Amino acid sequence: MELIHVMVNGAPGNMARQLMRHVIAAGDMNLIPMSMTGPETAEKEIAADGVSVRLIRPDEKDLLLDRLDTSGLAADGAKGSPVVAVDFTHPSAVNANAAFYAANGLWFVMGTTGGDRSALHETVEDSEISAVIAPNMAKQIVGLQAMLEYGAATFPGLFRGFDLRIRESHQRGKADTSGTAKALMASFQRLGCEFSADQIEMERDPVRQREEWGIPEEFLDGHAWHTYTLRSPASGAEFAITHNINGREIYMGGILDAVRYLAARRTAGPGKVYSMEDVLRAG
Amino acid sequence: MELIHVMVNGAPGNMARQLMRHVIAAGDMNLIPMSMTGPETAEKEIAADGVSVRLIRPDEKDLLLDRLDTSGLAADGAKGSPVVAVDFTHPSAVNANAAFYAANGLWFVMGTTGGDRSALHETVEDSEISAVIAPNMAKQIVGLQAMLEYGAATFPGLFRGFDLRIRESHQRGKADTSGTAKALMASFQRLGCEFSADQIEMERDPVRQREEWGIPEEFLDGHAWHTYTLRSPASGAEFAITHNINGREIYMGGILDAVRYLAARRTAGPGKVYSMEDVLRAG
Structure with a gap:
């Protein structure tokens, strides 16, 4: 089975940490050991169930692109192994992160609320990626x-x-x-x-x-x-x-389903914004 | 406006009595002052907001037919003023009452639960009448x-x-x-x-x-x-x-809506069983 490579952004936040453990435990997923974080984060890395995850501040994004390249993962979701980013960062980062994903061919699940939601949708619709945008993942x-x-x-x-x-x-x-x-x-x-x-x-x-x-x-x-x-x-x-x-446990199953849904939609082409209800309807 | 003539069966039961008051108060309805009752009922009549309503035991049904004839009401729902019977009697009377309505061209709303429900539906489907059959009228x-x-x-x-x-x-x-x-x-x-x-x-x-x-x-x-x-x-x-x-007040609005729905469906022809959801969808 082809593994889905998942980057969980928003560590050291609680949602991201808890989600990392679920990605590691999921048999069909591989956790990319990097996580986009805020400019104020001092920690360089965190441990998630024994996996050391590098925290990437906004000024270090090149590290991320290098890693995605050298690891042989195709950043373009339409080719190669699927790569999906899951975003649980901060309302102030929503639009910048979406622009980064779109510019680098990273399909994503946006669980972070806030930001300019219309602009968020437009970013995806005008891009070469698709995304699940869901303010509630339960x-x-x-x-x-x-x-x-x-x-x-x-x-x-x-x-x-x-x-x-x-x-x-x-x-x-x-x-x-x-x-x-x-x-x-x-x-x-x-x-x-x-x-x-x-x-x-x-x-x-x-x-x-x-x-x-x-x-x-x-x-x-x-x-x-x-x-x-x-x-x-x-x-x-x-x-x-x-x-x-x-607590946050109920959101985990929905997020993993959204990741799987998105990975399976690569052939449907880019520019699509899916909702959590779309994920649910797929069963 | 053409009045809907409504016979409320099941007096002196509480549902029937309360419904009679609502029929009397409704501007588009006329209460037929007769109500089918059980064989054990000793009372001959009841008063509903000043209207004297004759109670009709099963052995007195001819009285009912005479009255429906002499009052000039067309028992056949497809012609003349609409006549609708509403049934809040007893589970043991459900099928016999439905057969009586069907035999005499009386369209009806069956609010009484119990009885043989498949037979109840068949009675309507094989008849010259239609009916709303609804175990819950709220x-x-x-x-x-x-x-x-x-x-x-x-x-x-x-x-x-x-x-x-x-x-x-x-x-x-x-x-x-x-x-x-x-x-x-x-x-x-x-x-x-x-x-x-x-x-x-x-x-x-x-x-x-x-x-x-x-x-x-x-x-x-x-x-x-x-x-x-x-x-x-x-x-x-x-x-x-x-x-x-x-109490029972919440059921009253639904029953009146079912009566109106049925009266308006005369042109749709007989043999149809409608549900309360059909009534709701009609708005």
Whole structure:
């Protein structure tokens, strides 16, 4: 079997480190022992399950290109062994990294949120590569979102007259409102609920998270809990949907599937932006 | 505007009585002041918002036919003013009632559950009438069910490895497991959950319903609460869907919509069985 060569960018960040271990463990993948990092990173390398991974700052990108050349990996995804970069870096790096991947023929999975998303899509569409761009890599959440989208398209106004309440809790460091909550909110709006993004209730206080929400202590610094409640007192009805994620493990399976999906799409040609829902539909 | 003449069968049952009030209040409907009832019913008539409604036992059905004739209502749904029967009687009466409607050209909405459902469909398909047959008349629940069905068809196995738990609570008198819970269970099975109907947890004890579930006192004798929980401890994920209904009000809007849908389908010809999802899709 042809191995997929995977470069995980964003070490020493937690997502990248955890993903590296999964790539190493996957029988169909080979971890490229290099990881693009930010300009402020002082470490030169990290160890991932015994593999020493070189951290590449923005001013050292030539090292990366040299290595990709000398290792005999075809950077052009259309030829030779497939190479896929997975990006879990920083919102400020999204567009520069995409431009680098496009310029060097590296197909990629963009898991990093933020940046200029329209420009990100254009970079891929005008290039010789394709990419999976997915703000949420948890397959079950993407599937749930697709079900609600289907409902909104098929039964617009079904929940007209219902009061919507959206609550979400994330680790203290997350400043912005949950993007997933906003995405599902859009479906509920089409289902008839009057609601705006500023009504989403954000919880960032660890004490309330532990005591009122019941979030386990060890996940206070890494969780994503969401509840959407629809109430119609007049009709005696209450509906609720909850998706609570502790830690990062659930994202790993989705990322590996996205890498495999992209590697298998080389013959479909470049310039294509795939979503996580495309990955899911492929099964 | 042409009024829809509606006969609500199943008085003096609560569903029928409540529905009669809604038919009387609807500007586009006329309540036929007769209601088919069971052989054990002693009452001769009931009052619904000032309208006196004659209860018709099975041995008195000729009275009903006489009245439908003399009132100038065309029993044949294809001609004249539309007449629609709505059935909230008893599982033991489902098939006999359907045969009566079919024999006398009465289009109908069957909200009564139980009976021989295949025979029920055949009765309509072989007849000069059409019908809406819907075990659950709450539009939002039917829509939720359609969303899960879509998910199951589009992303089979999406929740493989997740543990499913289904809990439902109904009034003490309900002997069988919730049909809605079983219907949603089938979608979860296709989504990859290993689960069988005998694992559905039924609650019928009013003390636990009040104290543990928090079901309001006044709805202990009429409620339908359901929660489906999907857990994957290995991936730190928990999903939950809840639909809690107190009382019967939520069903009323769906029933009236089904009546209107059926009345508007007269030109589509007889022999058709429509579902509540068909009604929903019509908007």
